[in-house]
Amino acid sequence: MKLKIKKDILLSNLNYVARAVSTKNVIPVLAGIKFTLNENGLYLEASDESIVIKTFIDKSNIQEINETGSIVIPGRYILDITRKIPHEIINLETDGLKILITTPSSEYNLNGIDATEFPDYNLDLIKTPIILEQKHLLNIINQTSFAASMQESRPILTGINIKIDGDILEAVATDSYRLAVKKINLDNSINDNIDIVIPKSSLIELSKLLNEDEKIELHIFNNKIIFKFDNLLFQSRLLNGTFPNISTLIPTEHNIEVIVNLDELYNIIDRTSLLSDTDKNIIQMKITNNELITSCDTLQVGKVEERIIVEKNNNNNLKISFNARFMMEALKSFQSEKIKMLLINETKQFIIKALNDESLIQLIVPVRTY
């Protein structure tokens, strides 16, 4: 392998794939980035076994391709060296398993690994992928992933459930104490029913690579999904198991509907939770005639009461307790100025929606404090 390439182009592509470089080093070759140079251009590929990221630099963006070939280069070193080299053009050349990186004033000689040792992740694509706007996928991830579980005790809940039926895509995440549902309309309808669970961690890594303005293809397989966008392929494993059926969990009726300014509610919960027990983070919320009062009383610390004005649909009052962090994360997922809360009683889960938009539902299970 031998090529000349602009530092900036190599660096931006290394930054993409570096997100997948394994830092645990169980398999030494996965601490590396696989370089494959052919007549069409340069492929970079890295994996931590959970995700695979592959990027392509077209030959039109490479100064010189002198000799095709492939090798695995230690990820940390090639990234740091490329980032810190002050020259515009980098020469990359292999000599057996040695990698030579040269500039007019420096010479680096790194130990590589044979490219055949790098696992073959088979990133073949399907013919009819699902196509989304990247910004819609970004919304799905940002508005649901926080509700997925961090606990490995129920692995399936560490993922986000994506279902597609016709032209409706529904994403659900839950840790069993709260739940987030986001629905979007696809541009075209698909024939198969899709029902997969993608690890939250994969989607969060993916979200860092997404930009607002382009489309993304979803290539769904039995046990994996490949996202294709820009000059990138991003593969994630899928989680096995049955995701809870949420249709019975979301209440269809309610006793009180409260309309409230989103920022005001967020801020009083934030301040009230300052005095909560840091582990449990539980605060009370009282809804009276036209006021919403949050409060917290922690023996060692002290107590607090904060209040705001709200709109209500009837004279029913309610007192309820919940985890303040869960509530704040749910509220943060909305962009509207006002939101509505639909509540039944102090023991039943309640839901939060934007005022005139059913596409996002946040559900919170209250905490019993008596």
Added chain:
Amino acid sequence: MKLKIKKDILLSNLNYVARAVSTKNVIPVLAGIKFTLNENGLYLEASDESIVIKTFIDKSNIQEINETGSIVIPGRYILDITRKIPHEIINLETDGLKILITTPSSEYNLNGIDATEFPDYNLDLIKTPIILEQKHLLNIINQTSFAASMQESRPILTGINIKIDGDILEAVATDSYRLAVKKINLDNSINDNIDIVIPKSSLIELSKLLNEDEKIELHIFNNKIIFKFDNLLFQSRLLNGTFPNISTLIPTEHNIEVIVNLDELYNIIDRTSLLSDTDKNIIQMKITNNELITSCDTLQVGKVEERIIVEKNNNNNLKISFNARFMMEALKSFQSEKIKMLLINETKQFIIKALNDESLIQLIVPVRTY
């Protein structure tokens, strides 16, 4: 105690003293900030036993003083509450050991601690302090503290030695592998000889409070020092013990004088050290006719050579090894475009100075690698 005060004024002063609030909680009262309100204004004071910070808010900056008094308020809570309250004016009121913080829409009730339980740090001042520009003290700290030891095995080396003789102040820090000496001229000469060692950690905390344009008073006692500046008192304990005498350590002769661009040298050392063993961080430097070549060869990783052009005073050549991080930290302390290195041989410590400025000397002990 009862007062009304602008949120911004209280917050900026809480932010100062919060740096001294103990996070280890060995003594519960030290997790608090002592509020003392009298007719002149409000004093805030906090300490982690190693440092004490006290600030004063003049009555002209307080909206209303209704009732003087004092109490210790948990530092973390009063800081977070004040930061997050959206109102311009905060009401603070005590009721026994309860602290009431109220705004038009909220009420906080914190558990305080009796002010008499807060240690009396006696922050009385002396009549004739030493006076410096804050920016000079900031230079002293930034240009020497990195060379002080992190190891508690020789506690005295975790401090910065400050000596004053006549109108010359000399600051020295060393971890025995490197040494930094900074000299500045005082505006007026003092009669006593000063020779104290201030913990590096205290000075680094102090440096975060300093600004460029004002003066600072140094009040030196037997076992402590008080810095007075702006509306603040900052007290630190002193370290007991004898600081090494550096006069014999700094070479007065050299075989090679090399003049080199500071940034260029810093950058090639930075890049060369990418391939060094992360623990030891050792690289080689070769000085030939008009080139300076840094190199590193690490068995598992690979090797690197970087070179720059230098000016030299004779034809002597030299090969020397050193800790790259120590060298980079030393270089970072200079602001000049060019620096000079004065070297004897591969085993003797070498020194670095700015071109026409003797006020700062960095000394590095080489590493034997053969």
